[in-house]
Amino acid sequence: MATSLRILAFAGSLRAGSYNRKLLANAVESLRGKAEIDLLDLREVAMPLYDGDLEQASGLPEGARAFKARLAAADAIVLATPEYNTTVPGTLKNAIDWASRGPDNPFRGKAVLVMGASPGSFGAVRSVMAVRQILTGLFAVIVPAAVQIGKADQAFDEAGRLREARSLATLEKACAELLRIATALKG
């Protein structure tokens, strides 16, 4: 049954070598075969900074429409966010701000697993909190699982896999919860 789920996976960073891309890849690996995965790179849906005048004049820009379409086509979402200045990066928030505009809210009712990684000790915990708050406000159902990877510069091996067995187990349990909740909500 779970294999009929479609999950959108993306990292909230544009940087090619982003720790959060690596973290996301570990989640995708864990979900593979259990759901259909749509792996999105935010650079594929480039959009300008949100500007109400721009929206009024020309509607949603192409990247925002593409991002909304990818979100809308998914049953559930997994994302990995960096933390900049104690909270959600402007880049990720801007993408969510655009996606929240227009007639349909693509987050509504969807199970979302919010993970985070940072080079410091805090593992992007404040950014994870902020993204959960934002997406709850958009009527998503947050999967209550704590995947917050600190010292991310040392957390991945050369193949990009989480080094610590405990971190990997936490991530795998979180992915299982995402599948369980998304399946329950869809069923």
Add this chain to the structure above:
Amino acid sequence: MATSLRILAFAGSLRAGSYNRKLLANAVESLRGKAEIDLLDLREVAMPLYDGDLEQASGLPEGARAFKARLAAADAIVLATPEYNTTVPGTLKNAIDWASRGPDNPFRGKAVLVMGASPGSFGAVRSVMAVRQILTGLFAVIVPAAVQIGKADQAFDEAGRLREARSLATLEKACAELLRIATALKG
């Protein structure tokens, strides 16, 4: 099917005339007949301020054990919280802190609808946010519905019912979401 659900309902205030008791009563009315309701008054489970030395010496106090038992017996939770000083009241947080101690976490996996009321314009929105964050941290599944009643001193009629049709509709939709998500998670 939904009638097999057991929902614990409580307000995060000790005051007899609390606006949040009134708000909670509206939710209980909306849920009646659709689930078994256990209506809790926090004064029934009086507990001391959390103190790690007290816990070490004597374990959980009686009120905390009773609160945990009521939480544990429920499939889902609806609560209404005041806002004191921009966030969760100490009284409610203290009850949650005690309930989070000991071998079993009674919030884990349960759907929780967090509502709020306040006499000011903000409708306890910051307290609702804080309680959602706290309970997500305890692995509850937050029902993404916004029941935040501002100007609460004028919001209820003499029978205690929400005056504004729009507020009542929002509350009823939120209660339906609680039932839907709790049923899905249990199923």
Add this chain to the structure above:
Amino acid sequence: MATSLRILAFAGSLRAGSYNRKLLANAVESLRGKAEIDLLDLREVAMPLYDGDLEQASGLPEGARAFKARLAAADAIVLATPEYNTTVPGTLKNAIDWASRGPDNPFRGKAVLVMGASPGSFGAVRSVMAVRQILTGLFAVIVPAAVQIGKADQAFDEAGRLREARSLATLEKACAELLRIATALKG
């Protein structure tokens, strides 16, 4: 003495008709003659979305450097922020993220008054909270004054002035606090 202060004033919105531009104009009016005001339009310092690879390749973009220079030249800051999706707009956060990069932190030690306006009842209170948190993390000194204007679509008269005497008094007191704290910190 206070007249030797230089205060940077900006709104966290790009939209020309922004309520927060109007709110900011009220603060600028209140501060006029008491400090030198540098009124910034974020559109003057247009910058791309933050991207670590872009920063690595080409350093800070011109708009970000210009924004940092305006911040650095100020003794204190007043800003007015919209609220998008329960928190800071991506656009404003992106500007702060860029400004936080590079050798000098232009927010350090500066008194900042964070105001907010929104068409809803909450007056951008969650965005104000978020911006305070972000700027405290960047070592600014937050002026503890609550200028949060709800129902902003009805809050300003045709000349753009706050209609309610109480709101105006709150704003004027907040501006006086900004001057007092900035002067004390500089002195």
Add this chain to the structure above:
Amino acid sequence: MATSLRILAFAGSLRAGSYNRKLLANAVESLRGKAEIDLLDLREVAMPLYDGDLEQASGLPEGARAFKARLAAADAIVLATPEYNTTVPGTLKNAIDWASRGPDNPFRGKAVLVMGASPGSFGAVRSVMAVRQILTGLFAVIVPAAVQIGKADQAFDEAGRLREARSLATLEKACAELLRIATALKG
């Protein structure tokens, strides 16, 4: 000049062996000779859980009045808070809730340094954030310095002193900032 300052110091925990008491003691040591220190143990000002009916019937309880008096007599405050369930402990929040009642707000205008310690990696960072938000709402001036001690069970030597030179330097710089800002605001 700074020696004329009176600083209230307290930890947000009742437990005798609290890490936050130890952290506070390090701050007190750093401040000694530079200000008059009033070291408060929250157990000295024991108070019931906040209850609006109790307040209505009998006013502020003795412990709350004593706490308010100690706060009121101080020019500035340093506190160290544990983190329970991702945010401020109920015990500390309850004390602040009581202290915020009645005619005078003893936090208004005072410089406050908020520190935190926890046995986990996050160093109580979310609780520090929450306490800053609460006290900003009560019109205190938050000292923007990050003293957040993770792995607190290993952070102190047998004499109770912070083991890591870097942590101690951060704390000492934060205490110097508290003195500087409190002195500026008083002057």
